[in-house]
Amino acid sequence: MRHAVKFILNSLSQLIVLPFVILTRLEQYLLPRNTEVLFNLCTNIVALFPGVPGVFLRRAFYTLSLDKCSLHCHIGFGTIISHRCTIIHKHAYIGNYALIGNAELGEYCLIGSRVSILSGEALHELDEDGMWTPFSSDLLKKVTIAKNVWIGEGAIVSADIGESCMIGSGSVVSSPIKPNIMVAGNPARFVKHLAPANPSESKGSSDSKGDGHAVTS
Structure with missing residues (x-):
């Protein structure tokens, strides 16, 4: 049960941060190599999400945006x-x-x-x-x-x-x-x-x- 709840929360968190992920992916594929201006903007934003929800949201963002x-x-x-x-x-x-x-x-x-x-x-x-x-x-x-x-x-x-x-x-x-x-x-x-x-x-x-x-x- 615990694993199912965690899976659902992780999936919901990935949906919530998807706009940030799309921005970073567009930057990665459309702008010159190693450009990370939008990526760094998003990392500064997700860093400030508080509490347990913040842990889920940061993890969700980085699972979709890091190598x-x-x-x-x-x-x-x-x-x-x-x-x-x-x-x-x-x-x-x-x-x-x-x-x-x-x-x-x-x-x-x-x-x-x-x-x-x-x-x-x-x-x-x-x-x-x-x-x-x-x-x-x-x-x-x-x-x-x-x-x-x-x-x-x-x-x-x-x-x-x-x-x-x-x-x-x-x-x-x-x-x-x-x-x-x-x-x-x-x-x-x-x-x-x-x-x-x-x-x-x-x-x-x-x-x-x-x-x-x-x-x-």
Whole structure:
């Protein structure tokens, strides 16, 4: 019953946001490549839909306008996804007021509130006169957040993150992160290895927390 109700609500939400989707598709097919003016207008509007209805409407809009977006994800209030080439896999969770550039978000990843995922590191270049060039879509790089990654609130990410990592709140990630580790700080530095609890061990065992160790200075 629950799945049937959710299916109906998702379908109704897609009908409601259809005018926005049509605008973005017309822009995509009729205007020059990588034009996203109308797309960004619509993303700013749907970001402000409040409450549970807003979650359904944002998800509905992005499932119909992004390259790929699962109906089984959560996109929080105030969150803006700035490029339609973004990919969101099932059970991804994005908190409130996040800014997502050109990214691929893996299954079961948790993106905290106010996290910024940039479209790479070199979005502007110095020209021959020493002036910074304006934004160019040719400089976009897809940042991949692998499966089961937890990114803490306020972190800034411009590089790939491996599977099952934890990124501390407020961290700045500018170089790729290997799987199964925790990093924190600015710039982000190794804190400890992460490993799932051993099912054969009791819940009260201190060893069930993993075999990681903190880095000491």
